[in-house]
Amino acid sequence: MQEHFKRAPETPHIDEIIGLIQSRNIRGLTKAISIVENDGEGKEDLLNDAFNRGSSACITIGFTGAPGAGKSTLINAVIRHYRQIGKTVGVIAVDPTSPFSGGAVLGDRIRMQEHNTDPGVFIRSLASRKALGGLSEATKFALYLYKAFAFDVIIVETLGVGQDEIDVAKYVDVTVVLLVPGYGDNIQMAKAGIMEIADIFVINKSDRPGADLLTNQVSNTVQLKPENERPPIVNTIADRDEGIENLIEAITATRERTVPHSEEKYRQRVNEEIRSTVLSHLNREVNRHLDGMVEEVLSSSITPIEASKRILPLIRTN
Amino acid sequence: MNNERKIRVLIAKVGCDIHERGALTLLTSLRDEGMEVIYTGRYQTPAGVAHAAASEDVDIIALSDHTGSLPIIAESVLAELKKLGAEDIKLMAGGLLTPHDVKDLEKMGVTGNYGPGTPLEVIVDHIRGIV
Numbered sequence: 001m002q003e004h005f006k007r008a009p010e011t012p013h014i015d016e017i018i019g020l021i022q023s024r025n026i027r028g029l030t031k032a033i034s035i036v037e038n039d040g041e042g043k044e045d046l047l048n049d050a051f052n053r054g055s056s057a058c059i060t061i062g063f064t065g066a067p068g069a070g071k072s073t074l075i076n077a078v079i080r081h082y083r084q085i086g087k088t089v090g091v092i093a094v095d096p097t098s099p100f101s102g103g104a105v106l107g108d109r110i111r112m113q114e115h116n117t118d119p120g121v122f123i124r125s126l127a128s129r130k131a132l133g134g135l136s137e138a139t140k141f142a143l144y145l146y147k148a149f150a151f152d153v154i155i156v157e158t159l160g161v162g163q164d165e166i167d168v169a170k171y172v173d174v175t176v177v178l179l180v181p182g183y184g185d186n187i188q189m190a191k192a193g194i195m196e197i198a199d200i201f202v203i204n205k206s207d208r209p210g211a212d213l214l215t216n217q218v219s220n221t222v223q224l225k226p227e228n229e230r231p232p233i234v235n236t237i238a239d240r241d242e243g244i245e246n247l248i249e250a251i252t253a254t255r256e257r258t259v260p261h262s263e264e265k266y267r268q269r270v271n272e273e274i275r276s277t278v279l280s281h282l283n284r285e286v287n288r289h290l291d292g293m294v295e296e297v298l299s300s301s302i303t304p305i306e307a308s309k310r311i312l313p314l315i316r317t318n
Numbered sequence: 319m320n321n322e323r324k325i326r327v328l329i330a331k332v333g334c335d336i337h338e339r340g341a342l343t344l345l346t347s348l349r350d351e352g353m354e355v356i357y358t359g360r361y362q363t364p365a366g367v368a369h370a371a372a373s374e375d376v377d378i379i380a381l382s383d384h385t386g387s388l389p390i391i392a393e394s395v396l397a398e399l400k401k402l403g404a405e406d407i408k409l410m411a412g413g414l415l416t417p418h419d420v421k422d423l424e425k426m427g428v429t430g431n432y433g434p435g436t437p438l439e440v441i442v443d444h445i446r447g448i449v
Binding site: 026027030031033034038040097098101102103104105106107109110113116117122123124125127129 | 323324345346348349350351352353354355356357358359362363365366367369370372373374375402403404
């Protein structure tokens, strides 16, 4: 009677998982992501293998924009269109972890449920956990695994808050920034960061009042760029499937336009990957010693500056 | 924190039941307990639920239903999980349950079957104990 619930041999062996990924078995991919997410045993072997086999033929697209802009709904429509032309699609959807309980509600999937039983679509929700301001480690590494799995199209949906929306641009071929009417005037447009990373602007919910004004404002902003670098602006109404074809065309065109710079971008990406992996290791190591040092400072035996000096030699390198 | 393994739960509703309050309450309550919780939304198929659970690599699926169909739903979801080679994912059920339903569910190996008014701690403890 307990037969259904015999836990399948706990976590399968790493070689077994690598084999499953090679044979494009979804269970292999999903177990691999869990190992990477939990910093589990064998993580490095998995990632090294994935990195060496990663396909460069796939196109990676990042979707970013404020919460409620319609990222999940737009992605849902984009998946539908790619499926119609026979492309396989992998989605990484990131939602915030509560800084208080450490828990998370991962709600992006609910907007993409029409693809639940399609074997050509794989959606995985990740919680941001303790990202060091930016894209979480798990998101970066899941991208390796998705590439090794050789989806035709890989989509990353960001939290849409803080540094991660800027960070995502370094890891994908094409960055789509979603804007919706009603989020502020053209002073917001002038703010740095989000407007500069866009390869494509999408004005979603374009049936809403203020959409034309917003489109004009974005258009005025991009006029300042040289003509061949101007990001296209696409108007969509994602839940009515309007404007999606234009968006897909823009994505394809952007990818082709940016191919000549792809080597430079790849170099930046590798740079960023090495740096962030080292930093997150350091962060873990520092956290390991932090409480003890805090006690010493509180008992007034040393200053915080002295404490920080004392932590450095304690850092393990492996 | 980085090495901590989080419990992942899929809350699922299969079929034509509109009663969503229980599922939504559990969704936020389990989040507050530090778990990562995914909700399928209403009107799902057993195959859709099994695929979502396998893709998300959850530890357990919590089925919610108030139409008296939990044993049938559980049976179909189990069959779909098996097709995917994802029998390691556990199942529990909540909503309208007769003592007879509970017996049927237990026969399938589904434990943690709770009716209305069950204290949250009971549900949380069950999940922590089983995964």
